[in-house]
Amino acid sequence: xxxxxxxxxxxxxxxxxxxxxxxxxxxxxxxxxxxxxxxxxxxxxxxxxxxxxxxxxxxxxxxxxxxxxxxxxxxxxxxxxxxxxxxxxxxxxxxxxxxxxxxxxxxxxxxxxxxxxxxxxxxxxxxxxxxxxxxxxxxxxxxxxxxxxxxxxxxxxxxxxxxxxxxxxxxxxxxxxxxxxxxxxxxxxxxxxxxxxxxxxxxxxxxxxxxxxxxxxxxxxxxxxxxxxxxxxxxxxxxxxxxxxxxxxxxxxxxxxxxxx
Numbered sequence: 512x513x514x515x516x517x518x519x520x521x522x523x524x525x526x527x528x529x530x531x532x533x534x535x536x537x538x539x540x541x542x543x544x545x546x547x548x549x550x551x552x553x554x555x556x557x558x559x560x561x562x563x564x565x566x567x568x569x570x571x572x573x574x575x576x577x578x579x580x581x582x583x584x585x586x587x588x589x590x591x592x593x594x595x596x597x598x599x600x601x602x603x604x605x606x607x608x609x610x611x612x613x614x615x616x617x618x619x620x621x622x623x624x625x626x627x628x629x630x631x632x633x634x635x636x637x638x639x640x641x642x643x644x645x646x647x648x649x650x651x652x653x654x655x656x657x658x659x660x661x662x663x664x665x666x667x668x669x670x671x672x673x674x675x676x677x678x679x680x681x682x683x684x685x686x687x688x689x690x691x692x693x694x695x696x697x698x699x700x701x702x703x704x705x706x707x708x709x710x711x712x713x714x715x716x717x718x719x720x721x722x723x724x725x726x727x728x729x730x731x732x733x734x735x736x737x738x739x740x741x742x743x744x745x746x747x748x749x750x751x752x753x754x755x756x757x758x759x760x761x762x763x764x765x766x767x768x769x770x771x772x
Contacts, residue, residue, distance in 0.1 A: 646766065649766065682742060688717075692715075723740070
């Protein structure tokens with residue numbers, strides 16, 4: 512083989528090797544470029560995720576703190592309703608948790624809270640009728656002449672139990688029902704003069720004495736605030752006023768302790 516031919520073959524071989532090498536280098540470069548692009552995208556995703564997680568964890572903490580206040584609210588409500596004692600709350604303390612762990616704990620807490628709300632609804636139903644029947648206001652706005660409790664009788668000067676309160680009022684002042692109920696009695700009652708007795712249910716009764724005029728009839732259903740009559744000076748009375756009583760299961764209680772307005 513001539514020198515010229517061998518030289519041509521060598522150049523051809525080197526050319527082929529160069530093309531293959533360049534091709535391999537280009538393929539490797541393209542692969543590295545793709546990997547770099549994937550890494551950049553993954554890094555951007557992680558950075559966005561990290562930025563999103565921080566406020567998420569703060570909000571989860573706020574929700575957790577708010578849930579802790581539910582314990583006090585439940586205790587106050589159930590105590591006022593005379594409901595059952597509550598079970599121990601779901602614990603939220605412990606080692607550092609991920610956001611997903613926090614969410615799982617809060618979901619468990621919400622499920623427990625649903626159970627407690629059902630118990631609260633039951634307690635509310637049990638006591639709701641009683642609370643609705645309570646005379647939550649006074650029959651008229653005026654000064655107090657004589658409070659509930661022991662006093663000296665204005666007739667005999669001897670100690671006695673004043674089973675209601677005496678409210679100052681001019682003749683003809685409208686007297687309002689202090690809670691919804693049914694008229695159990697109207698007419699003249701010993702000591703009370705012209706009187707109205709209301710049955711509010713749940714063992715609760717209110718009485719209004721020394722009236723000048725009665726505006727309701729026995730068996731009539733009344734709503735809170737409805738006028739039942741006008742103040743007077745009938746019965747055993749030293750001057751115009753309203754004698755007002757509240758009885759729970761037949762026992763007199765201080766009406767002012769029940770009035771919220």
